[in-house]
Structure formats: structure tokens, C-alpha cells
Amino acid sequence: MFNEEYDVIVVGAGHAGSEAAAAAANMGSKTLLITMNLQNIAQMSCNPAMGGIAKGQIVREIDALGGYSGIVSDTSAIQFKMLNKSKGPAMWSPRVQSDRMRFAEDWRMLLEGTENLDFYQEMVSGLIVENHKVVGVKTSLGVEVRAKSVVLTNGTFLNGLIHIGDKNFGGGRAGERAATGITEQLVNLGFESGRMKTGTPPRVDGRSLDFSKMVEQPGDENPEKFSYLDITKPLTHQRSCHLTYTSEAVHDLLREGFDRSPMFNGRIKSVGPRYCPSIEDKINRFADKDRHQLFVEPEGWNTCEYYINGFSTSLPEDVQFKALRSVVGFENVKFFRPGYAIEYDYFPPTQLKHTLETKLVEGLYFAGQINGTTGYEEAASQGLMAGINACLKVQEKEAFTLQRDEAYIGVLIDDLITKGTEEPYRMFTSRAEYRTLLRQDNADFRLTPKGYGLGLASEKRLKRMEEKQSKSEAFVQFFKDTSITPDEANPVLESKNSATVKQQDKMFKLYARPNITIDDVRKFEAVENYIQANDLDNEVIEQTEIQVKYAGYIEKEKNNADKLNRLENLKIPADFDYSKLKSMSIEARQKLDKIKPVTISQASRISGVSPNDISVLLVYLGR
Known part of the structure; x- marks a missing residue:
């Protein structure tokens, strides 16, 4: 079946594998995507959502480079929220609630429509390595496929072990078997490996819940979207999530099962995610808290299945059920499936180069949870970078990396390669020292020219970015050049309890005041006329406001980055x-x-x- 040699083989079709395969194929490499189940391409194994704090910035960066995650997040979204809007723009983070089934379907359709990409359903059980260079893979059926480079994106499947109370069984995710053979071979080749764990909450029947007892969590009144392309549109209607809480009674019921908890009785020895702990871990570590939030999230437009965000657990299923029935609104809850924990193999990422190529085996790349990360977005960004670099290596072109002042993706990879991780790594805005530069709103300015240079971002995408940039720069210059008299300015300033002016001044200076917004300056006839004459949309207007109000911070951060980059x-x-x-x-x-x-x-x-x-x-x- 496989007489030809591929340029790139991608093993695993989760978020990392899907982005890796798309990138390599779109850049011209003959690519093969091998996965254990083609029905589960880009499966949302845990929560049905994309984006969030810092993660939303990563999705925007993937999109700006020409990846698919932003597009699929838009086409499958059921709710949009811009988080941290009350804080400065460096903290604003887009997030969508997704239709889980549509998300996977849309990803598969995009991949099937990608030239240079073949598919094969089988378990890869080993690599073919000759003279410290990977030359292909072999499957559990004994099929050998040759390739010039290989990207491993095995997620939680490497020797995966699922725990529910005192029961455990092999598996990479609920209902799917684990992958074996690769870890042992890599260790024999000299790689260091370790074990990590993650978990997921119960899925329940929404028809059995009383939402009237919960707090509704609607989406934004004026929702945005992830992708910078205009092929997707903002949502015109949305599905709400709901908020409820645990209680001391719930905690007491959970504690009754601690002696059967694999986390407390020693059956699980690996480290779990610090920033997404299980419910039993939360009530143990934060014993002073008498309640914890639970977000009740719909799994799609039409399904009655709900994801209970905040109730991740590996306690026995009877304990889970009994405790959840004591939560307000869950008195009659019916389970679709219990929560569980999963342990899996990973490889400390200090064994990689910044391209995500391994130092020990040439042409072999790791991306996603195999590197010790957690989260769809972190995985997808690594997959994109691994796919790009696997392709560039085959084409004998210069490698592509991103610096810490260029992208959250650069921060993520540099943290992994330089510092390593002993617990599942999750991205936060606080990890980026240049977060004022790395905002979600300007990811296209930062990265689309690079994506275009790679052959990933289209010319249409580049031109759209250049038009937006040109219009926002011109609008900023308008504020710097245009003066306003006290008679025009003071009524607006007085309405905002802002100090009035006694002489003519530039609009830029007034607009830069923290309590003066775009709605205020649009009351000046010259501003509104400019907006109408130049047909400025909300993206351009928002970008202009940020450039005016944060000019000093942005310039200072650029100078700091330039100083440190001399060491690069x-x-x-x-x-x-x-x-x-x-x-x-x-x-x-x-x-x-x-x-x-x-x-x-x-x-x-x-x-x-x-x-x-x-x-x-x-x-x-x-x-």
C-alpha cells in the first residue's frame, strides 16, 4: 500500500496532529496522517471550548499564521466571550463554547479538502530509525511506511491508564485503547520519559437538570470571532452556560470516597495539572473554602449532553453520582458517563530543539501532550510549529522559530525547551514578559507576514491585514494631527468628570486620558466624519484606541525586548x-x-x- 516515501508522517490526529498535518501539506510536503480512529479527528477529549486566558491569544496566533484552529472554532461556536474585558487589552482573551461534534466534523472536512494529505487508520507501534535518523514508522499490523520526517502527537495515548475509583484499565481516552511500543523504543534510543496525569468530569443529561436554580451565563452581547478571515461570521444567536456551586454537604459526601480515590491511596503516582485540579484535590487543598464553582456547559447546539466544568474527578462512580445529586440544580441528575483520571507517558521537552525536533534522533518531532503540556490550544500551536519545521527540514530550508516578544507560541516553546516541566504546562498571560506586545487583537500584525512568507497564510489574508494596519495607523495619525478647541472639548470632558482644557490641544492628548472612550471622542464632529468617510470597522477602531491609550507602555516594552534580543x-x-x-x-x-x-x-x-x-x-x- 505504501510504496512511496512521504515527506512528513504525522502520528495522531488530535489538535496537535491535525495542525501539524495541515501545515506540512499546505506548505507542499507529501504528508500522511496516521491515527487509531479516523472518526475521532480533533476530538475534544475534555471541555467543549476553545480559547480562554492566554489560550485565546494562541488561537489567534495560529490563525494569523494560517492554521485552522481559529476557523473551526468559529464555524462550530455556540457562544463567544471576551474574558478580562474589565482589565487592560493585554489581558483580553477570547473564548468560545463549541459544538463538540461539529468541531470534529469541520476539522475533518478541512483536512480532507487539503491537498498533499493522505490518511490511514492504524496504531503506530514503533519508529524506523537508521543512523540516529528517523526514516519511517511501523504499525501494529506490521505495515512499514517510509518518510523523511515524523511528527509524534500521541496525546494521552502512550501507555494510557484510566482510573475510576479502585478500578483501572488501559486506554487513551474513554472508549479507546492505549498506544503501546513507542515509549519503550524511545527509551532504548536514550530518551528520558516520565508519567503525567489529567482528568475529566462527568457528562450528564441536561434534561435531568433544573436550570432555574442556577445562574445563567450568556455570551457577549456583541460577539466577536477568532479568525481574522472574513469567511466566518460572528454568532447571531448563542447558547448559555450556567453556574452553580458545591457545598459543605457535597464536600462531605466526596470525602467519604477518599479511601477509594486513586489520587489519595497511591494508585496514581504521577503529577496532575496544577491549574485544573480535580474536585477532590480542591476540597483537600483548599479546606477553608466551603464551596467551589461549577460551570454547566452544553456540548453542542442540539444535544442534551452537558459538561460539568470544575468537577473533574477520579472518585468511584457511585461517590460522584451521590455527591453531584447534592448540588443545587442537580437533585435529579442522570449520568451519561462518570469522570475519570488518566495517566500517560510524556518526554521532558528539554530533549528538543526550538524547532521541536528531538536532539537525539534527526527528523523526529514531538508536539502536544507528549511534551508535558495540557490544553487544546497549547497542543495545536506546537503541532503547527512542528509541521512547519518538519516540512522546512525536508525542503532544506531555514528553520522557523518565534521569539518570546513575537508570540505566546514563542513563550510556550521557549519555556518548555529551556525550563522543562514536571507538571502539565498551561499557558497564562503572566508567563509572557511582553504581554502588552502579544495581544489577541494584533496577532495578525505580528504573524501574518511570517505565515505568508512560509506559504501558509494566503495573499488575501495578508492584504486584509495590511489594510487593517494601514487604516489604524492613519487613524492614530489623525488624532495626532487634529486639534480641538476648548469649546468643542470641554462639554465632553465635563460629562466624564475629566479636567477641562483652556486652550486648543491635539485630540490624541485628550483621547489618551484613561476615562475617555471612543464613544466620547465620536461626539466630536471631525472624528465621526473621519470614521464614516474611511469606512472604519470595529477592528480598526479598537486597534486605534489601544495604540493611542497604551502608546507609552507599548514603546517601553518594545525597547526592553530590543535590549534583551541583542543577547539572542x-x-x-x-x-x-x-x-x-x-x-x-x-x-x-x-x-x-x-x-x-x-x-x-x-x-x-x-x-x-x-x-x-x-x-x-x-x-x-x-x-
């Missing part, structure tokens, strides 16, 4: 011998030798490497 130009030879740096701490020498940073800047971010160690390194490099 100071390369460290790949064969540098750190053992000769006797005046450097032993820990620093060991860490530097293990991670082998490419630049001084990367070396400075390694845990255990001090500024003094960097000074020593600079001296030896003749700096």
Missing part, C-alpha cells in the same frame, strides 16, 4: 565544552550541558544558571 544574536557553538568553565557553578555547567542553549539569551533563562554564570560564559566567548 550571541550564539553559543553547538559543541561548546562547559566542563572547562571551572569558575561557573557545577549546577550551571550540568544544566547548560544538558539543554545546550543556542544563544546567551536562552542560557540566561535556564533555571539554576545565575547572572554570574552568564558573565563567565560571556568572557569565555570573547565578549
Whole structure:
């Protein structure tokens, strides 16, 4: 069946694998996507949502580069919210509630419509490696497929073990078997592996819930969308989520099952996600809290299945059921399936280059939960970058990486490669030191030219971005050039309890005041005339407001980034011998030798490497 050699083989068709396959194929590589079940392409294994704090920025970045996650998030959305709107724009994060079935279907249709992409349903049980270079894969049926590069995106399937109370069984996700063979081979090749865990809550029948006792959580009044392309439209109607709470009575019922909990009785030894703990972990760690939020999320437009966000658990199913029936609104709840925990293999990401290629085996790339991350968005972004770089390597072109001041994706990958992770890694805005630059609203400005250069982003996408950028820059300049008299300005300023002006001044200065909004300045005839004459949409107007109000912060952050980026130009030879740096701490020498940073800047971010160690390194490099 497989006489030809592929350019890229992608193993696994979750969020990482789907983006990797799409990127490689769209860039011209003959690509094969192998997965254990083609019916579950891009399956939402846990919550039916995309985006959120920092994750929404990542989806926008994927879209700006020419990936598919933003488009599918829009076509399958049932609700849109811009989170953190009460804070500054660096914190604004888009999120959609998704129709789980439509999400997977839309992903599959996009992939099937992608040229250069083949599909095969089988379990990959091993790699074909020759002279430290991957040359293909082999399946559990003994089929061998040759390739110039391979991307592994195995998710939770590598030796996956599902736990429900005192029961456990092999599986990569509910109803699906685990994948075996790959971990053992990689360990034999010299890779270090570990175990992590994650969990998921019960799914319940919405017909058995009393929503009148819960707090309704509607979407935004004027919903936006993820993709910068105009092929998708904002939602015209939405489905609401609902909010309810646990109680001390619920906690007491849950505690009754702690002795049968695999998390507390030692059956689970691996580390779970710190920022998405199980309900039993929450009531144990936060014993002073008498209640916790539960978000009741619909799984789609028409299904009655609901996801109970905040009730992730591996307790016995009878304990789950009894406790959940004590939650307000859940008195008559019926389960579709209980929650469970899953343990799986991962490989510490310090074994990778910034391209996500492994250091030990040439042409082999890791993306997603195999690298110790958690979340659809984190996985998808890694898949995109791995697919891009696998393709570029085959085409013998320069690798593509993103710096920390260019994208959240750059922060994510640099954190993984440089610092590693001992618990499932999740992206937050606080992880990005340049988050004022890395906003969700300007991801297209930052990345679409790069995506176009790669052959991923279309010319139409580039032109749309350039038009938006040109219009917003011109609008900012309008405010800088246009003066306003006290007679025009003061009535508006007085209505906002803002200090009045005594002489003519530039509009930019007034608009920059924190309590003056676009609605206020539109009361000036010149502003409204400009907007109408130039047909400015909300995207351009919002972008202009941010550029006016945060000009000082943005400029300061750019200057800081430029200073630190000078260290990115100071390369460290790949064969540098750190053992000769006797005046450097032993820990620093060991860490530097293990991670082998490419630049001084990367070396400075390694845990255990001090500024003094960097000074020593600079001296030896003749700096």
C-alpha cells in the first residue's frame, strides 16, 4: 500500500496532529496522517471550548499564521466571550463554547479538502530509525511506511491508564485503547520519559437538570470571532452556560470516597495539572473554602449532553453520582458517563530543539501532550510549529522559530525547551514578559507576514491585514494631527468628570486620558466624519484606541525586548565544552550541558544558571 516515501508522517490526529498535518501539506510536503480512529479527528477529549486566558491569544496566533484552529472554532461556536474585558487589552482573551461534534466534523472536512494529505487508520507501534535518523514508522499490523520526517502527537495515548475509583484499565481516552511500543523504543534510543496525569468530569443529561436554580451565563452581547478571515461570521444567536456551586454537604459526601480515590491511596503516582485540579484535590487543598464553582456547559447546539466544568474527578462512580445529586440544580441528575483520571507517558521537552525536533534522533518531532503540556490550544500551536519545521527540514530550508516578544507560541516553546516541566504546562498571560506586545487583537500584525512568507497564510489574508494596519495607523495619525478647541472639548470632558482644557490641544492628548472612550471622542464632529468617510470597522477602531491609550507602555516594552534580543544574536557553538568553565557553578555547567542553549539569551533563562554564570560564559566567548 505504501510504496512511496512521504515527506512528513504525522502520528495522531488530535489538535496537535491535525495542525501539524495541515501545515506540512499546505506548505507542499507529501504528508500522511496516521491515527487509531479516523472518526475521532480533533476530538475534544475534555471541555467543549476553545480559547480562554492566554489560550485565546494562541488561537489567534495560529490563525494569523494560517492554521485552522481559529476557523473551526468559529464555524462550530455556540457562544463567544471576551474574558478580562474589565482589565487592560493585554489581558483580553477570547473564548468560545463549541459544538463538540461539529468541531470534529469541520476539522475533518478541512483536512480532507487539503491537498498533499493522505490518511490511514492504524496504531503506530514503533519508529524506523537508521543512523540516529528517523526514516519511517511501523504499525501494529506490521505495515512499514517510509518518510523523511515524523511528527509524534500521541496525546494521552502512550501507555494510557484510566482510573475510576479502585478500578483501572488501559486506554487513551474513554472508549479507546492505549498506544503501546513507542515509549519503550524511545527509551532504548536514550530518551528520558516520565508519567503525567489529567482528568475529566462527568457528562450528564441536561434534561435531568433544573436550570432555574442556577445562574445563567450568556455570551457577549456583541460577539466577536477568532479568525481574522472574513469567511466566518460572528454568532447571531448563542447558547448559555450556567453556574452553580458545591457545598459543605457535597464536600462531605466526596470525602467519604477518599479511601477509594486513586489520587489519595497511591494508585496514581504521577503529577496532575496544577491549574485544573480535580474536585477532590480542591476540597483537600483548599479546606477553608466551603464551596467551589461549577460551570454547566452544553456540548453542542442540539444535544442534551452537558459538561460539568470544575468537577473533574477520579472518585468511584457511585461517590460522584451521590455527591453531584447534592448540588443545587442537580437533585435529579442522570449520568451519561462518570469522570475519570488518566495517566500517560510524556518526554521532558528539554530533549528538543526550538524547532521541536528531538536532539537525539534527526527528523523526529514531538508536539502536544507528549511534551508535558495540557490544553487544546497549547497542543495545536506546537503541532503547527512542528509541521512547519518538519516540512522546512525536508525542503532544506531555514528553520522557523518565534521569539518570546513575537508570540505566546514563542513563550510556550521557549519555556518548555529551556525550563522543562514536571507538571502539565498551561499557558497564562503572566508567563509572557511582553504581554502588552502579544495581544489577541494584533496577532495578525505580528504573524501574518511570517505565515505568508512560509506559504501558509494566503495573499488575501495578508492584504486584509495590511489594510487593517494601514487604516489604524492613519487613524492614530489623525488624532495626532487634529486639534480641538476648548469649546468643542470641554462639554465632553465635563460629562466624564475629566479636567477641562483652556486652550486648543491635539485630540490624541485628550483621547489618551484613561476615562475617555471612543464613544466620547465620536461626539466630536471631525472624528465621526473621519470614521464614516474611511469606512472604519470595529477592528480598526479598537486597534486605534489601544495604540493611542497604551502608546507609552507599548514603546517601553518594545525597547526592553530590543535590549534583551541583542543577547539572542550571541550564539553559543553547538559543541561548546562547559566542563572547562571551572569558575561557573557545577549546577550551571550540568544544566547548560544538558539543554545546550543556542544563544546567551536562552542560557540566561535556564533555571539554576545565575547572572554570574552568564558573565563567565560571556568572557569565555570573547565578549
